[in-house]
Amino acid sequence: MVESGCFEIYASMKRLREKIAKKLNLSEDLNGEIIFEFAKRNMEKIEDILEEFADNLVEGITNIVNIFEPEVICIGGSYVYHTDILEEKVNNALKKAKTYNKEIPKIVTAKFENSSGIIGATLL
Helix, strand or coil: CCCCCCHHHHHCHHHHHHHHHHHCCCCCCCCHHHHHHHHHHCHHHHHHHHHHHHHHHHHHHHHHHHHHCCCEEEECHHHHHCHHHHHHHHHHHHHHCCCCCCCCCEEEECCCHHHHHHHHHHCC
């Protein structure tokens, strides 16, 4: 079944946690850290979910590159806590990404981790 909707349906950490929990028969109500601990112990079972997440995230990044041509893309939120299992997948997907004669910019994680959004909002 193909889903439609906003980018969050395809590449949010919430959605990733839900898919991992479902695949590993865990309660989706569990703390995200617990779900990712199970994920690290069962990498072979969730490999397809991680690759799909990375492909979806990179598709969004590619769209940003094609529209805005940024020099750097900063990813925040709870992604920064799980780069140990996500970063390689995202980098592999970036290598396959197609842009319109533009290079994929450097991808960095937010300095203030999951607090970046709230800090930015208070500075407005």
